[in-house]
Amino acid sequence: MSDLTVTAPGTPASATSSRPGSGSGTPSMPLRDTSRPRGRRWWSEVGWRHVVGVVAIVYCVIPLLYVLSASLNPGGTLTGSNDLFRTVDRANYAELFGTDFPSWFVNSLLVSSVTAVGTVLMGGAAAYAFSRFRFSGRRGTLTTLLLVQMFPQMLAVVAIFLLLLALGDVFPALGTDNHLALIMVYLGGALGVNTFLMYGFFNTVPREIDEAARIDGATHAQIFWTIVLRLVAPILAVVGLLSFVGTYGEFIIAKTVLQSSEKLTLAVGLYQWASDERNAPWGLFAAGAVLAAIPILVLFLFLQKYIVGGLTAGSVKG
Numbered sequence: 001m002s003d004l005t006v007t008a009p010g011t012p013a014s015a016t017s018s019r020p021g022s023g024s025g026t027p028s029m030p031l032r033d034t035s036r037p038r039g040r041r042w043w044s045e046v047g048w049r050h051v052v053g054v055v056a057i058v059y060c061v062i063p064l065l066y067v068l069s070a071s072l073n074p075g076g077t078l079t080g081s082n083d084l085f086r087t088v089d090r091a092n093y094a095e096l097f098g099t100d101f102p103s104w105f106v107n108s109l110l111v112s113s114v115t116a117v118g119t120v121l122m123g124g125a126a127a128y129a130f131s132r133f134r135f136s137g138r139r140g141t142l143t144t145l146l147l148v149q150m151f152p153q154m155l156a157v158v159a160i161f162l163l164l165l166a167l168g169d170v171f172p173a174l175g176t177d178n179h180l181a182l183i184m185v186y187l188g189g190a191l192g193v194n195t196f197l198m199y200g201f202f203n204t205v206p207r208e209i210d211e212a213a214r215i216d217g218a219t220h221a222q223i224f225w226t227i228v229l230r231l232v233a234p235i236l237a238v239v240g241l242l243s244f245v246g247t248y249g250e251f252i253i254a255k256t257v258l259q260s261s262e263k264l265t266l267a268v269g270l271y272q273w274a275s276d277e278r279n280a281p282w283g284l285f286a287a288g289a290v291l292a293a294i295p296i297l298v299l300f301l302f303l304q305k306y307i308v309g310g311l312t313a314g315s316v317k318g
Contacts, residue, residue, distance in 0.1 A: 065084055096288060105266060108265040112243075115244070126191070128224050132202075186247050244299060
């Protein structure tokens with residue numbers, strides 16, 4: 001029969017605790033795990049993570065340093081940049097602005113910015129309607145929008161090209177070799193998945209806020225523009241960022257729609273340089289790639305606080 005210890009009310013627990021097998025009232029000390037050496041235990045718990053992190057960083061940084069070194073190499077070749085930063089010369093950057101690169105850069109910024117803003121506004125309005133209104137076919141329409149996105153956009157390249165050719169005869173601004181036509185294609189291509197993504201986030205906004213605003217006389221448009229959009233700012237930033245990044249470097253649709261050299265985007269223009277097998281200006285190509293990465297880097301720096309919150313909050317309820 002085991003001994004029972006009766007503790008008077010108010011007695012500290014430490015006064016009655018003891019080591020196993022000891023009848024004294026000496027407080028027990030925590031036992032240290034000495035089965036493995038400290039170094040081996042650190043490696044199994046933390047050390048291997050540091051090694052994986054360092055390998056991943058090196059794997060990502062070396063190509064960036066190589067391209068940066070090639071952009072500063074006056075030889076104009078990639079093979080001459082094997083010794084990183086052996087020579088540093090800004091001649092490629094100076095020569096870059098004497099080509100069509102500035103036009104390509106502005107075209108990419110224009111198309112991507114307008115597409116991002118349009119995607120946020122159109123997707124936000126559609127997500128608000130699906131989240132707040134109850135109408136026949138609401139669930140089926142939302143599911144259909146998502147299912148359509150399962151098919152890659154490459155399947156519609158021929159259809160898009162023929163459609164733009166026909167539209168160009170009636171409304172030239174929507175024909176081939178026009179930025180407006182390219183923007184319209186981009187807006188329609190990602191509307192479904194962006195609407196579904198924002199729909200889950202809109203559902204996290206309490207409906208009581210809408211009801212209180214309607215009691216005060218606010219319309220649905222006023223509620224959407226002045227209240228709801230401010231509360232869902234994280235997902236708007238995420239959708240806008242993803243839309244900008246996706247269209248900024250898009251190649252297939254832009255190559256199909258645009259033909260004039262001065263109207264090309266960065267992806268198509270830089271590809272033209274790299275596709276010249278005999279006289280490819282690799283120094284200009286590397287310098288253009290470095291400058292082309294700056295807008296994406298700036299956007300990530302300014303919107304990084306919204307990225308995680310915007311992607312995770314919408315998955316909680318929907």
